[in-house]
Amino acid sequence: MLYNVRQSYTPPLEPHEFNRHSLIIDTETVGSGPAIEVVEFALGDCQGRIVFDSLVRPLFNRLPRSSKQQRFDHAEFAAAPDWPDVWTTIAPLIEGKLLVAYNASFDRRALAAMRSRHHQSAPERGWRCAMQLVKRAAGLRKSLTLSDACALYELEGGTHRAAQDVLATHRLLTWVLRTRVEYD
DSSP states (O other): OOTTSOOOOOOBOOGGGOSTTEEEEEEEEESOGGGOEEEEEEEEOTTSOEEEEEEOOOSSSOOOOOOSSOOOOGGGGGGOOOHHHHHHHHHHHHTTOEEEETTHHHHHHHHHHHHHHTTOOOOSSEEEEHHHHHHHHHTOSSOOOHHHHHHHTTOOOOOSSHHHHHHHHHHHHHHHHHHHHHHO
């Protein structure tokens, strides 16, 4: 799959799919289109534990600017590994797993760009979108940001840092899937 084309639709997560065979993923990126680069990557399990979290040194883009939402300290990147080193660790973790992201089409494209650039294959089982699940469960037509979706259910939102966004997605999924099962 080419990294610079729109990926096909990623279906919403189904309740039965959120189990030990799935991982929540979040990326923070710089750049856009074919030049997009992952600068932070995190994975969490269905129990709400972070199983991997790392910064990634960008090769082509400037380091991300700090903002109110995203608080990167450029000194953090001094010891950050390059993507091939990060991939060596995460590839076995995601092998055969269903990857769940809040905005799966974005994270899927970012990961595809990195893998394409480094000639790496995709070992995951597939992707599911938590945002589409929340949209459907809340009866909304418009997609919400992770922070807005968490606020809708009075949950602590993400911070635009990968591990914190993974935890926010876990809180949101746990809430939506628990209440949805009760009312279905």
